[in-house]
Amino acid sequence: MVVLALVLPTWAAITYVGLVRARREDAVLPPPLRPRRTPAKKAAWAAGLAYLAGGALHVYGLSYLPSLFPEDACWFNAGAKVMPDSSSALPVSLVCRGEEVVPWWVNPGLLVLAVTAVAATVAAVVLRFRRR
Numbered sequence: 001m002v003v004l005a006l007v008l009p010t011w012a013a014i015t016y017v018g019l020v021r022a023r024r025e026d027a028v029l030p031p032p033l034r035p036r037r038t039p040a041k042k043a044a045w046a047a048g049l050a051y052l053a054g055g056a057l058h059v060y061g062l063s064y065l066p067s068l069f070p071e072d073a074c075w076f077n078a079g080a081k082v083m084p085d086s087s088s089a090l091p092v093s094l095v096c097r098g099e100e101v102v103p104w105w106v107n108p109g110l111l112v113l114a115v116t117a118v119a120a121t122v123a124a125v126v127l128r129f130r131r132r
Contacts, residue, residue: 061092
């Protein structure tokens, strides 16, 4: 069964790739053109990645905050079965017994990624509509 499940599809794929390459070499076709990466596209990709990373970091920071049972937030994160002194989503903060529970690098990371995302978005728009 392993032969049928793994070896046969692998052999078929290798044969197919070989046939496609042979046809390309016989036809003497130029290689397919790849679209040019303009500075505007690069800036847009950087902005998208910064937005994605910022969202993931914010969700990570929010995982420290209380939800249905607020006392559990301090129990799981600080080891004390008490109600949180304070909590907020922006800046991400959870204080239990006077001590900040959210890691120190979450809020500066959010700031850096937000500034990067906005700057890259503006750069992408400016580069797109700039006259050459």
